[in-house]
Amino acid sequence: MPSNPRQSTGSRQAEIIATMLALAAARNPADITTTDIAKAMGVTQGALFRHFSSKEAIRLAVAEWIEAHLMARLGEARQAAPDALQGLEAMFLAHVQFIRELPGVPRFVFAELQQPGDSPVRQCVQKIMQRHRQTVAEALESAKAVQLIRLDLDCHAAAALFLGAIQGLVIQTMLGEVPAEIDERARGVLRLYLCGLGARP
Amino acid sequence: MPSNPRQSTGSRQAEIIATMLALAAARNPADITTTDIAKAMGVTQGALFRHFSSKEAIRLAVAEWIEAHLMARLGEARQAAPDALQGLEAMFLAHVQFIRELPGVPRFVFAELQQPGDSPVRQCVQKIMQRHRQTVAEALESAKAVQLIRLDLDCHAAAALFLGAIQGLVIQTMLGEVPAEIDERARGVLRLYLCGLGARP
DNA sequence: TAATTGTAAGTAACTTATTACATACAAACG
DNA sequence: CGTTTGTATGTAATAAGTTACTTACAATTA
Numbered sequence: 223m224p225s226n227p228r229q230s231t232g233s234r235q236a237e238i239i240a241t242m243l244a245l246a247a248a249r250n251p252a253d254i255t256t257t258d259i260a261k262a263m264g265v266t267q268g269a270l271f272r273h274f275s276s277k278e279a280i281r282l283a284v285a286e287w288i289e290a291h292l293m294a295r296l297g298e299a300r301q302a303a304p305d306a307l308q309g310l311e312a313m314f315l316a317h318v319q320f321i322r323e324l325p326g327v328p329r330f331v332f333a334e335l336q337q338p339g340d341s342p343v344r345q346c347v348q349k350i351m352q353r354h355r356q357t358v359a360e361a362l363e364s365a366k367a368v369q370l371i372r373l374d375l376d377c378h379a380a381a382a383l384f385l386g387a388i389q390g391l392v393i394q395t396m397l398g399e400v401p402a403e404i405d406e407r408a409r410g411v412l413r414l415y416l417c418g419l420g421a422r423p
Numbered sequence: 424m425p426s427n428p429r430q431s432t433g434s435r436q437a438e439i440i441a442t443m444l445a446l447a448a449a450r451n452p453a454d455i456t457t458t459d460i461a462k463a464m465g466v467t468q469g470a471l472f473r474h475f476s477s478k479e480a481i482r483l484a485v486a487e488w489i490e491a492h493l494m495a496r497l498g499e500a501r502q503a504a505p506d507a508l509q510g511l512e513a514m515f516l517a518h519v520q521f522i523r524e525l526p527g528v529p530r531f532v533f534a535e536l537q538q539p540g541d542s543p544v545r546q547c548v549q550k551i552m553q554r555h556r557q558t559v560a561e562a563l564e565s566a567k568a569v570q571l572i573r574l575d576l577d578c579h580a581a582a583a584l585f586l587g588a589i590q591g592l593v594i595q596t597m598l599g600e601v602p603a604e605i606d607e608r609a610r611g612v613l614r615l616y617l618c619g620l621g622a623r624p
Numbered sequence: 625t626a627a628t629t630g631t632a633a634g635t636a637a638c639t640t641a642t643t644a645c646a647t648a649c650a651a652a653c654g
Numbered sequence: 655c656g657t658t659t660g661t662a663t664g665t666a667a668t669a670a671g672t673t674a675c676t677t678a679c680a681a682t683t684a
Contacts, residue, residue, distance in 0.1 A: 228629050228682060250537040252453050256674065266631055268676080273629090277674065332533055335597055336451040348598050355595075372618075379611030382595060386612065389594050390587015394556075396536055397549050410580030411587070417573075418619030429648060429663050456639060467665055472641065474663090 234273045237263060238280055239287050246326030251333035256280075278343065285334065285346040288327055293353060295320050300357070306364035307371065307421055310384070311412060313358065317388055318408040322401065328392045351385065358384045365419075372420030380419060387411050435474045438464060439481060440488050447527030452534040457481075479544065486535065486547040489528055494554060496521050501558070507565035508572065508622055511585070512613060514559065518589055519609040523602065529593045552586065559585045566620075573621030581620060588612050 229237070241262045245254050256277055260267040274280045299316035303309035321328050334347045359381040365371045391411060395404045430438070442463045446455050457478055461468040475481045500517035504510035522529050535548045560582040566572045592612060596605045 231629085234629085249539050250453070252451070252537070255672080257672090265629095267674085268632080269630055271675065329537060332594075333537060335594065336453070336530060336534060338450050351595065351598055376611050376615065379608065379615050382591065382608060383588055383612050383615055385595065386588050386591015387584055388587075388591075390583065390590045393533075393536065393590050394552065394583060394586065397552055407580065407583060410577050411584050414577065414580050414584055414619045417621070418615045420618065432662080435663085457641085458639080466663095468640085469642080469666080470664055478640065 231273045235283060238270060238273060239284050242280060242284050243287075243324060243326035243330065246329045246333075247324070251326070251330045252336075278341070281334065281343045282346065284330060285343050285350075288331070289346060289350045289353075292317070292320060292327070292350065293357075296354065296357060300361060305370060306361050306368065307416075310358070310361050310365065311416070313361070314384070314388065314412050314415075315408065318391065318404060321388075321392060322404055325401065328389075329396070355381045355385055362419075365421075370421065375419060383415065383418070387415055432474045436484065439471060439474060440485050443481060443485050444488075444525060444527035444531065447531045447534075448525070452527070452531045453537075479542070482535065482544045483547065485531060486544050486551075489531070490547060490551045490554075493518070493521060493528070493551065494558075497555070497558060501562060506571060507562050507569065508617075511559070511562050511566065512617070514562070515585070515589065515613050515616075516609065519592065519605060522589075522593060523605055526602065529590075530597070556582045556586055563620075566622075571622060576620060584616065584619070588616055 238259060241259050242251075242254065245251075245258060245262060256270050257267045259280075260270055270280070274283065295316050296313050299312035300309040303312045331347055331350070334343050337344055359377050362371070362375070362377045362380050366373060366375060366377070388408075391404055391408055395401060395407075439460060442460050443452075443455065446452075446459060446463060457471050458468045460481075461471055471481070475484065496517050497514050500513035501510040504513045532548055532551070535544050538545055560578050563572070563576070563578045563581050567574060567576060567578070589609075592605055592609055596602060596608075
């Protein structure tokens, strides 16, 4: 759908980010070329460089978009919950839903994760996971403070497993499962995870 | 170290596989070129094609190598354990150790996982995970049969979380943690996982 | 008018794979 | 035993295609 009239750099940047994520849903993000993005947008390849100085800059913008939107979703889910334990559940399910809506997100993150060195993109992905784990750890501590979960719980391990459970679901879904199934599987895994916390529902 | 005397195709194939995995430990496997492999081996780039018909064939050989060696390790760990529950623990720790010894393995798997379509390499990676999950599910059923774990356990979810816990550990370790730390973290996560199973140690 | 957004064409670097040719090696033979 | 001879393994060069990015120029818009 070539929305061909000229557009501002701001709106084109948003369009490039969205197109990158849309393409990443079905293909290896590392193999997405500037030509692919331009073709999907209905412009020529060179046009992209009017709005981003390099492909690296595009990837950084995508990472920052993910950080902002994912953290917002998680924050909303947590704040809407009546207590810390239900906040954890809500964050888990909100994350899964976010990924189901935008399958390109985990694929992009995994692709950047593979990159060596300390590029800004990688640092951004790193920050996303750190903030995420920090938020989970805080919720766990809150739940512990009001005895919703075991008092002898290792919160560091629990936060790691929280993230790991989701990452594992995504990986196993990427490998041939029916994408819609992830929601059902997520509930099963979440229930099991809460048992490990010693949660009293 | 150019081990330059002529070698048989068999030994060169093994060398190519090992070199690929060694390079994948530190770089994005998708970005490893035939020139990189050849340079690391001390031969010219064209020489590789005396032993493999294409780069795809190299990747397939690597995947098959991983399948054989990983499954062997897991099988040994499980059989050496006195009961099904300790078999699960042993498989978990054996997998973590395998990955710590060969960091290129998970990186290679994740890279292939991102590839679309149904290439033989992808099918092989798919088979590895299916077999792995199947083995875990069997061990869980065995443990349930002798009441080492909760009888109302959802074994499908438990097998998924078992794999996910490891995959999560790997991902979080790839993101900047100290590699040696993974063993310690693994034990914490494993203990929490076993609590979720309702295990009685 | 002047800046912005677009196009079309081009470039330099890189990648896989092939080709023509050289050399080591083992078996066969006189 | 020494020579020949066929094959497996290596090299150097290069073909053919792809990629990110640039440049010269045109058109839109403020």
